[in-house]
Amino acid sequence: MSRRGDRAARAAELRAELQDHAERYYVHDDPVIGDDEYDALYGELKALEEADPSLVTADSPTQRVGGLAPVSRLEKVTHAQPMLSLANARSEEELRDWVQRMRNHLAREGIEDPVFRFVCEPKIDGLAISLLYRDGGLERGATRGDGTVGEDVTHNLRTIAAIPARLEDAPPLLEVRGEVYMALTDFQALNERRAEAGESTFMNPRNAAAGTIRQLDPNLAAQRPLSMWAYGVGVTEGVSFARHSDALAWLRERGFPVNEDIVVRDGEDEVVAQCLGWQERRGSLDFEIDGVVVKVDDAELQRRLGVVGRDPRWAIAWKFPPTTKVTRLLRVDWNVGKFGDLHPFAVLEPVPVGGVTVKLATLHNEEDLARKDLRVGDEVIVLRAGDVIPQVVSPAPHVAERTDRGPLPRPPERCPDCGTRTVKPEGAVFTKCPNRKGCPGQQWQLTKHFVSRGAMDVEGLGELQVQRLLDAGVISSVADLYDLTAERIAQLEGYGEVSARNLVAAIERSKEVPFGRVLFALGLEEVGFVTGRNLAQRFRSIDALLEATPDQIAQTPGIGEKMAATIYEQLQDDDMRALIAALRARGVRFEEEGPPPGDGPLSGRTFVLTGTLPELTREEATARIVAAGGRVTSSVSKKTDYVVAGDSPGSKLAKAERLGVDVVDENGLLALLGGV
Structure with missing residues (x-):
């Protein structure tokens, strides 16, 4: 060649x-x-x-990045198949009425007693788009517009890594419908970067996503953390689907991001329960949803039901209660974070928002507070971001006309928890309390983090219990937890002999937590759960990590030079080394157990687990594979060595068979493990 x-x-x-x-x-x-x-x-x-x-x-x-030139204007695009809107249901009664209307319509079509299966999808609060693939290549991407005519935004959509640029095993023509969105964590980080750079911040993730997609310069879109969920197909040639759920599974197998929580439900009772469940858990999501989309699964029933006006009869949106209200800002107080950062929060006149009464709301940071020009006494707009963490969006529109507004709130000159004079490092977003060791606010935050589920997982120690221990003076650092006795705890308010013994037992069990989670629990800046695990796997012991140079730390997967320098500096701190020594002396694990990655009978082999195994739980199977030197991933590809299939394996088994990946059951896995 x-x-x-x-x-x-x-x-x-x-x-x-x-x-x-x-x-x-x-x-x-x-x-x-x-x-x-x-x-x-x-x-x-x-x-x-x-x-x-x-x-x-x-x-x-x-x-995707830097290879696309700006466009002079957004061209109009006529959709080959209209992107329809959705009728709304705001209650269980309205949803059941919708189902009855479908039954009545089908009866007129000669279909008596239809059996409905429904697909329930989270209604992402983003920007609807259409992706047109021809012979596997992304030809055009467009906004929904008015449903008939949208705008060509291909130049920006090509920058989104979650959108496949080319499809394997593709039909001649395929239109994919989806929603471009911005994750809440990414949105917050973007706003903090913009505030730090002196730029205006976005009001909410939807506005940020929609505004970005309609930019003329794709290099700007490439700098913003956009993603997409695919929710269906439009026009196609060479492929068809009997059920909507089949189309979603097909898209997922070809690399499109399809929300894992989309479910198929039988009958309206199950749909109502699903919608109410989503309404309860929407606050735990890392993206905003404003309802649940419910669709008839059967494609033939969809065709027979048809469209009324601009709405399909076979789909409806269960809308959640509104999440914004206007109330009065009574004062601005400040919390101390575990790294000493001072976080402003609003004390509000109580107001119902999205089904709960809101009295407190986040204000993010002092730059955001100044940018929004919020003053005590203002009427303000309150939003339940993600439906759990309320935030103050802005003053109410008429506030700007007032001439008697108070001064702009400023960070306190002294820490509200310990009285230490505060500082603001050059280039930092937050004013900080530098008294890491002696500040009770930081100690509460650090201790609360240390015992949390993702860290040392001490059952029975929540926020109130941690505060109680600190207030009573029985602990002054997390190392003191391991000196507690049941007799001493039982003397505290809220504890009896049984609960005291249980807490001591839970603290003792935490000594078995893996080294990576211990590193996470220490409260080192830049060391999250995954980074802690990666550091533990690379260095194997705290001694090796403490002796490592910044360059050596930077060789850890996921850690860059700046992050490595921050981690190194903290590990050189005398107080941090004293804490590590104190925890080590009390029996906390500071060494990685098991063979290093790559050692063992399954070294270099990648596994995917699917379905329910007869004896092993998913966690047990994963632990045994990793202990044998293998790795477990969640998706099947050509690089997968084995798929371990149990009952109800789903689409992963089909993809493994299509790619020629070896499939084994639980007995086959045990044989590969060879007793490990």
Whole structure:
């Protein structure tokens, strides 16, 4: 093969590998390499394409960012199939009325007593889009517009890594419908970056997503953390589906992000229960939803039901209660975070918002507080972001006309918890209390974090119990927890002999928590759950980590140079080293157990678990595979070595069979483990 042929083959290999990693990261939330490794592969591909521009393809990952030119205006697009709106139901009664209307219509069509199966989908609060693929390549992306005519925003949609640029095993024509959105954590981080840079911040994730998609310059879209959920298909050639749920499964298998919580329910009673359940848990999601979309699953029934006006008869949106209200800002107080950051929060006249009474609301940070120009005494708009954490969005519109407004709230000069003079490091978003060791507010936050479920998981120690221990003076640091006796705890308010013994037993059990979670529990800045686990797997012991240089720490997957320097600096702190020594002396685990990654009979092999196994739980099977040197991922690909299938395996089994991946049952897995 010629040198150019070698380069072309390598470029094709890199494109496929980068696409696979992007799908794992954005669609399945299951990355197998760190950012540095991905960047190295990306850099190699970009260098090949710069050396030989003829190697550049429209679906190359390099064309997502920086490879697209701004457009002069957004062209109008007529949808081949209208993107319909949805009728609303705001109560159980209205949903049942909708089902009865469908029964009545089908009866007139000669279909008596139809059996309905419904697909229930979270109604993402984002921007509806249409993606048109021709012969597997993304040809055009458009906004919904008025449902008949939208705007061509292909240049911006190509920058979203969650949207496949090319499909394998694709029909001649495929239109995918979806919702572009911004995750709440990403939205908050974006606003903090903009505030720090002196730029205006966005009011909510939907506005941020919609505004970004309609920009003329795709490089701006590439800088913002957009993603997408696919929720259906439009026009197609060469493929059809008997059920809506079949279409969603087909899209998921081809790399489109389809929400894992979409479910099929039999009958309206199950649908009502599902909608009420979503309404209760919407606050736990990392994206905003304003309802549940309910669709008839059967495609033939959809056709027979048809459309009335601009709404399909076979679908409806169960809308949640409104989540914004106007109330008065009584005062601004400040909380101390576990790293000393001072966080402002609003004390409000109580107001019902989305079904609960709101008295307190977050104000994010002092820059955001100043940007919104909020003053004590103002009438303000309150939003339940994610339906759990209320936030003050802005003053009410008429407030700007007032001439008697008070001064802009400022961070306190002294810490509200310990009285230490506060500081604001150069370039920081937050004013801080520097008294990490002696500030009771920081100690409460750090102790609460230390005993939390993702960290040391001490059952029976919540926020109130932690505060009680600190107030009573029985602990002054987390290491003191391991000196507590049942007799001492039983003397405290709220504890009896049984609960005291149970708490001591729970504290003792926490000594068995894996090393990675201990690192997370320590409260090191930049060390979350995953970073703690990666550090533990790389260094294997606290001694090796404490001796590591910043460059060595930066070689850990997912850790860059700046993050490594921050972690190194904290590990050199005398107080942190004293805390580690105190915990170690009390028996907390500071070494990684089991073989290092790659050792064991399953080293280098990747497994996917699907369905219910007869004896092993998912966690037990995963632990045994990892202990044997293997790794477990959530998605099936050509790089998967084995799929372990139990009862009700779902689409992962079908994909494994299509890709030729070996499938084993629980007995087969045990044979591979060989007694491990």
